[in-house]
Amino acid sequence: MAEVEAIAQNLLELDEDELMAQLGTRSQAIEASPRAASIESLEEEVPVPRGAFDDLLRAGKNIFAPASAQAYKILCSPVGGDSELAAELDKLMNQKTADAAAKMTAAIAPVLVTSLGLPQSIAVMVGSLIVKKVAKGTSDFICENWKETLEGSATANTPESSPIAPVELPDTPEPSAS
Known part of the structure; x- marks a missing residue:
């Protein structure tokens, strides 16, 4: 976990656009070499x-x-929300330190790997972006702030004609009522 926190601190130093472009670069690197999916590969910057x-x-x-929208559903929705993890993220968010942000990323990344099936390196980068976006606002509750960033990005990210196809993530099954 400490290794993820150290890597996350380096990623969090990038501005959002640089980090988003790094995410795109990393996804292409994974296509070329599966080794780029490991957390260790994040120690080497891909130009x-x-x-x-x-x-x-x-x-x-x-x-x-x-990935952000699906992670929000998993962590913050009443049905699938992990209230313990959401409470921990809230506590870290209130600290407003680089160390706390790295710990938030380290806490989110395993959820992205196990629940969304993202490669580890992509999960750490997506987690870093989530933390950067959520930390911008003034909301005291992380899920409320995260929801606002999702709503804002839904209107800002209208599909453009692009040679790059969107990545399909697996649907998360809804818990059945027992």
């Missing part, structure tokens, strides 16, 4: 080619938007 920045930024957004 974002200048001419491809906009395409990689779009690719990163295509990965981030559905």
Whole structure:
């Protein structure tokens, strides 16, 4: 976990667009080499080619938007919400430190791996982006703030014609009423 926190601190130093482009770059690197899916691979920065920045930024957004929305459902919805983890994230959010942000990323990443099936490196990057976006607002409750960022990005990320296809994430099954 400490390794994830250290990597997350480095990722959190990037601005959102750089991190989003890194996410797009990482997804392409995973296609070329499955080794790029490991957390250890995040210790080596994958350069974002200048001419491809906009395409990689779009690719990163295509990965981030559905992953963030599905993670929100898992962590913050009344039906599937993990109230213990949401409470821990809330506590960390209130600390407003780089260390707390890294711990939030480290707490979110395993959920993204196990529940959404994301590769570890992508999960850490998506977790970092979630923390960056959620930490921007002034809401005291992380799920309320996260919901606001999802609503804002839904209107801002209208589909554009792009040569990069969106990444399909597995649907999370709704818990059955027993």
